[in-house]
Amino acid sequence: MSRTRQMRRHAHKMRRNGLQPMVIIDRDDQFPDVAAVLVARAMWRYRSELAPVYLVAVLAVSGAVLHLTHPEWWPWLLCLATAVAWALAMFGERVGLVRRIERLYAATVTMAGGGWLSAATALGATFRPLPLLLVGGGFVLAVPWWVHRRRRARVRVDRQLAAWPEIAQSVGLAGSRAQSAVVDVWGWRARFALARGQTIQDVIGKVPAIESALGTFRGAVRVAPTRDDKANRFELQVLDTDPHADAIPWPGPSASSITEPIDLGPFEDATGARVLLLRRHGLIGGVAGSGKSGGINVLMGNLSACQDVVIWASDLKRGMELQPWASCIDRLATTPEQARAMLRDAVTVLEARAEWLTASGRRVWDPTPKFPALVIVVDEYAELADDAPDAAGDTDSIARRGRAVAVTLIAATQRPTQKAMGKGAVRSQMDVRVSFRVRERKDVDLILGQGMLNAGWHAHTLNAPGKFLLSAPEHDTPRRGRAYLLTDATVADTAERHAAMRPALDEVSQRALNEARMAPVDEPTVPVTPSRDDRAETALREALKGAPDEGLPIAHLMMLTQLSRPTLYRRLAEAMKTGHAVQVGRGRYKASDHAQ
Numbered sequence: 215m216s217r218t219r220q221m222r223r224h225a226h227k228m229r230r231n232g233l234q235p236m237v238i239i240d241r242d243d244q245f246p247d248v249a250a251v252l253v254a255r256a257m258w259r260y261r262s263e264l265a266p267v268y269l270v271a272v273l274a275v276s277g278a279v280l281h282l283t284h285p286e287w288w289p290w291l292l293c294l295a296t297a298v299a300w301a302l303a304m305f306g307e308r309v310g311l312v313r314r315i316e317r318l319y320a321a322t323v324t325m326a327g328g329g330w331l332s333a334a335t336a337l338g339a340t341f342r343p344l345p346l347l348l349v350g351g352g353f354v355l356a357v358p359w360w361v362h363r364r365r366r367a368r369v370r371v372d373r374q375l376a377a378w379p380e381i382a383q384s385v386g387l388a389g390s391r392a393q394s395a396v397v398d399v400w401g402w403r404a405r406f407a408l409a410r411g412q413t414i415q416d417v418i419g420k421v422p423a424i425e426s427a428l429g430t431f432r433g434a435v436r437v438a439p440t441r442d443d444k445a446n447r448f449e450l451q452v453l454d455t456d457p458h459a460d461a462i463p464w465p466g467p468s469a470s471s472i473t474e475p476i477d478l479g480p481f482e483d484a485t486g487a488r489v490l491l492l493r494r495h496g497l498i499g500g501v502a503g504s505g506k507s508g509g510i511n512v513l514m515g516n517l518s519a520c521q522d523v524v525i526w527a528s529d530l531k532r533g534m535e536l537q538p539w540a541s542c543i544d545r546l547a548t549t550p551e552q553a554r555a556m557l558r559d560a561v562t563v564l565e566a567r568a569e570w571l572t573a574s575g576r577r578v579w580d581p582t583p584k585f586p587a588l589v590i591v592v593d594e595y596a597e598l599a600d601d602a603p604d605a606a607g608d609t610d611s612i613a614r615r616g617r618a619v620a621v622t623l624i625a626a627t628q629r630p631t632q633k634a635m636g637k638g639a640v641r642s643q644m645d646v647r648v649s650f651r652v653r654e655r656k657d658v659d660l661i662l663g664q665g666m667l668n669a670g671w672h673a674h675t676l677n678a679p680g681k682f683l684l685s686a687p688e689h690d691t692p693r694r695g696r697a698y699l700l701t702d703a704t705v706a707d708t709a710e711r712h713a714a715m716r717p718a719l720d721e722v723s724q725r726a727l728n729e730a731r732m733a734p735v736d737e738p739t740v741p742v743t744p745s746r747d748d749r750a751e752t753a754l755r756e757a758l759k760g761a762p763d764e765g766l767p768i769a770h771l772m773m774l775t776q777l778s779r780p781t782l783y784r785r786l787a788e789a790m791k792t793g794h795a796v797q798v799g800r801g802r803y804k805a806s807d808h809a810q
């Protein structure tokens with residue numbers, strides 16, 4: 215009777231007698247079994263390290279057997295070894311030997327092993343000095359194998375993947391399993407299948423726990439969707455070295471039209487962080503020194519290469535950051551007054567375009583060099599909100615209504631608090647968010663949006679200037695990018711090169727601006743003088759204050775203020791919103807009672 219059946223019967227008898235069975239290891243009998251299992255397990259576990267030993271053993275046994283059975287085969291074996299070695303050296307890439315040195319090594323081992331086997335087949339495995347050659351040669355050829363970095367990395371990965379079920383259990387992702395893994399230059403990547411109901415967001419939330427379970431350094435683990443975008447799969451990347459350790463020089467513009475995505479810099483897998491800005495507004499945030507201005511340089515390098523974009527910019531640090539691009543910027547505001555006037559004009563453009571679209575039965579403004587998009591870059595947005603608080607209504611309008619008419623706002627700020635972003639909807643209208651390093655965890659949500667910190671967007675852990683996280687409709691998982699770096703010389707060269715091909719504002723917008731100023735101007739680049747603007751404002755206030763009880767009609771107000779109809783309506787709407795004016799009847803206005 216077999217031992218197992220004996221044990222089963224014994225356990226059954228014990229249960230019948232009310233006793234619980236117990237496993238007893240019989241020292242003389244069971245222990246060798248356990249030891250054999252342990253040895254076999256170790257031989258399997260360390261199969262990669264022991265591979266040279268196994269190869270030597272296989273050669274020795276094969277040599278002995280072949281010598282006894284087919285000693286005449288030795289020339290064939292020699293030919294076969296030569297052919298295989300040659301094939302490996304020439305076409306080894308196809309079997310994963312990507313580097314030349316690896317192909318050479320594989321060819322040498324094949325030739326040495328095959329040569330020895332053919333000699334042993336002819337002469338016998340114990341024929342001197344064949345045993346010595348086998349052991350000595352085996353040892354010498356094993357050294358490169360043992361020290362090979364990629365092989366060791368592969369082994370480490372295999373072991374970590376073998377331990378994944380336990381890791382998954384402990385981090386709360388039980389049931390997920392590894393499907394495949396590759397070792398790359400930076401570390402390793404593996405594809406995982408999730409258990410039913412688990413999502414990639416669950417995994418992203420567990421990144422710190424996974425890092426701890428895998429024993430990596432903090433910030434080494436990245437989680438991304440797989441290429442096929444399946445909801446129950448994810449790719450885990452574990453970095454040994456930081457692919458973004460060095461600054462990455464700008465390779466030149468990636469777009470020649472605003473309808474093409476702009477490449478801000480590579481992600482860690484070397485794919486570009488490409489983002490489309492057409493009909494979208496952007497928010498760029500990060501502490502001082504985190505690389506915001508560098509990011510704006512990449513944007514400017516690309517925008518200035520697009521012949522269907524007119525660039526307006528505001529830089530209240532007296533133009534320090536954007537001045538080098540001045541030759542490509544149609545209008546650069548460096549004082550609060552200029553910024554205020556520029557944003558007001560942007561709203562005039564927006565309204566004129568909207569009217570023109572309606573009149574010509576179109577839904578959206580399709581940018582071309584003749585009818586370009588208008589991109590307004592506002593550096594230090596917080597300063598604008600502080601120094602020109604009355605511009606908030608205009609930025610609000612641009613943010614809410616600019617998309618269809620291709621008027622885009624790009625705001626850069628250190629911390630986009632509600633105060634810094636002004637009142638209203640500006641922040642919530644930003645479709646593209648770029649976060650460089652932030653100081654506090656809660657700033658992540660301010661820049662990237664509510665709930666992003668908990669969803670794994672850890673911008674506070676970015677550890678070098680220029681590193682960023684990008685959130686946009688086409689980028690919905692946190693991946694680290696590093697912005698390209700433009701040196702001062704590159705900025706100067708690029709600006710000079712692109713200046714010649716900058717387009718002018720289209721007729722529709724230009725006409726509206728001219729109308730708004732009530733005097734035709736030759737150059738679209740001349741900013742409105744704030745004094746004229748202020749005069750109109752004062753005239754409107756005075757007119758409303760002096761209006762009779764039944765109010766003043768629009769035509770009268772237009773005459774008094776010299777403002778165009780759309781601009782006047784806009785000013786009146788603002789004045790009513792702030793409680794400075796009231797509408798008395800159809801098209802008639804006066805100052806409200808609490809007007810100053």
Ligand SMILES: Nc1ncnc2c1ncn2[C@@H]1O[C@H](COP(=O)(O)OP(=O)(O)OP(=O)(O)O)[C@@H](O)[C@H]1O
Pocket residue numbers: 460461462500501502503504505506507508509679680681696697698699
């Ligand atoms: N993409 C980048 N790659 C490498 N280094 C960078 C990158 N961007 C910026 N740096 C380095 O970081 C420094 C600070 O960058 P930058 O001036 O762009 O920061 P900032 O966030 O705009 O700061 P501030 O708000 O004070 O203007 C630069 O002098 C540069 O050396």
